Amino acid sequence: MHVVITGGAGFLGQKLARKLLSGATIIGPAGKPAEVSRLTLFDVVAPAADIARDKRVRAVTGDIGDKATVDGLVAGEAASVFHLAAVVSAGAEADFDLGVRVNLDGTRHVLEACRRLPRPPRVVFTSSVAVYGGDMPKVIQDDTPMTPQTSYGAQKAMGEFMINDMSRKGFIDGRALRLPTIVVRPGKPNKAASTWASSIIREPLQGDAVECPVDPSTEMYVLSPRRMVESFLHAHDLPAERFGFSRALFLPGLTIPVTAMLDGLKKAGGQAAVDKVRFVPDANIRRIVAGWPMRFNPARAKSLGFKADDNFDQIVQGFVEDDLRRNVA
Numbered sequence: 657m658h659v660v661i662t663g664g665a666g667f668l669g670q671k672l673a674r675k676l677l678s679g680a681t682i683i684g685p686a687g688k689p690a691e692v693s694r695l696t697l698f699d700v701v702a703p704a705a706d707i708a709r710d711k712r713v714r715a716v717t718g719d720i721g722d723k724a725t726v727d728g729l730v731a732g733e734a735a736s737v738f739h740l741a742a743v744v745s746a747g748a749e750a751d752f753d754l755g756v757r758v759n760l761d762g763t764r765h766v767l768e769a770c771r772r773l774p775r776p777p778r779v780v781f782t783s784s785v786a787v788y789g790g791d792m793p794k795v796i797q798d799d800t801p802m803t804p805q806t807s808y809g810a811q812k813a814m815g816e817f818m819i820n821d822m823s824r825k826g827f828i829d830g831r832a833l834r835l836p837t838i839v840v841r842p843g844k845p846n847k848a849a850s851t852w853a854s855s856i857i858r859e860p861l862q863g864d865a866v867e868c869p870v871d872p873s874t875e876m877y878v879l880s881p882r883r884m885v886e887s888f889l890h891a892h893d894l895p896a897e898r899f900g901f902s903r904a905l906f907l908p909g910l911t912i913p914v915t916a917m918l919d920g921l922k923k924a925g926g927q928a929a930v931d932k933v934r935f936v937p938d939a940n941i942r943r944i945v946a947g948w949p950m951r952f953n954p955a956r957a958k959s960l961g962f963k964a965d966d967n968f969d970q971i972v973q974g975f976v977e978d979d980l981r982r983n984v985a
């Protein structure tokens with residue numbers, strides 16, 4: 657089957673691509689598990705060489721804000737689409753027009769192209785817990801209204817509405833996942849205001865010093881890349897009727913303070929790794945992070961079979977096995 661991943665050269669796009677190329681099956685057009693025979697990875701940049709080299713991969717570079725490019729991408733026999741391309745939180749906040757072009761117009765282009773396919777494709781959309789904000793309850797429930805307080809959160813919420821309405825019309829078979837902060841992200845820090853949550857684990861384990869811009873008591877709602885990739889496949893395969901009136905849900909995660917993250921770091925890298933973390937408060941990051949919801953009751957997602965990680969140590973271990981060793985090799 658042919659699968660398209662937008663944002664296919666990004667952090668989660670490449671993780672998902674590797675999983676699909678490793679022989680994982682997802683529900684195909686015939687309604688049965690099928691392997692991916694063709695994988696289109698769309699992004700502004702090229703994916704890693706080992707992925708691009710795979711004969712099943714077609715790497716396409718271009719701008720999702722350009723409608724004609726997207727029309728050409730999702731054409732013919734595309735069976736399923738994972739729509740991950742986005743300008744992330746601080747990037748969309750810093751440049752409103754870019755955020756609208758990529759996160760809103762880009763999503764619309766993808767969904768319109770999907771609509772023209774002969775059969776409504778399954779579309780998995782990456783939303784975010786940034787759809788919540790402002791005056792929130794202590795614990796976010798499934799029926800907590802979306803009240804985004806950033807342009808990024810607003811653009812994700814609008815994407816969810818399009819996914820819901822176009823699914824209701826039968827144009828697509830959409831599923832929208834509100835992601836927690838995914839840690840540990842390999843590579844370099846990005847423009848997300850949460851990027852430090854990965855940096856304080858990644859940098860010390862790579863032998864580098866790192867500054868933590870928030871207090872040790874700051875909590876984050878996190879999920880590992882491994883569980884996230886499992887969640888992508890699970891969301892894709894769930895029968896449409898299981899979603900009821902809403903195609904969107906927030907995923908289970910772990911609510912964990914920085915102190916507990918550093919305990920996990922110590923288990924993996926010893927006290928020497930923890931000593932590489934220096935607390936250097938950044939008022940701007942602290943303000944943004946303080947506005948995020950950190951406690952969730954993901955009853956609906958759990959009832960649909962989505963799972964959080966068991967503990968933070970497991971998350972760090974996954975990073976060591978999947979990313980640190982890969983880089984060393």
Ligand SMILES: NC(=O)c1ccc[n+]([C@@H]2O[C@H](COP(=O)([O-])OP(=O)(O)OC[C@H]3O[C@@H](n4cnc5c(N)ncnc54)[C@H](O)[C@@H]3O)[C@@H](O)[C@H]2O)c1
Pocket residue numbers: 662663664665666667668669698699700701718719720721739740741742743744758782783784785834835836837838839846
């Ligand atoms: N990683 C997280 O913690 C997290 C949390 C919540 C939501 N999300 C969402 O999940 C998705 C994937 O996140 P990620 O961490 O892999 O992000 P990422 O930044 O690594 O990947 C996004 C990709 O989109 C691409 N992109 C940006 N502008 C584009 C354009 N104009 N045209 C085509 N491609 C473009 C980027 O080049 C990048 O490779 C995003 O939609 C993000 O908003 C991620």
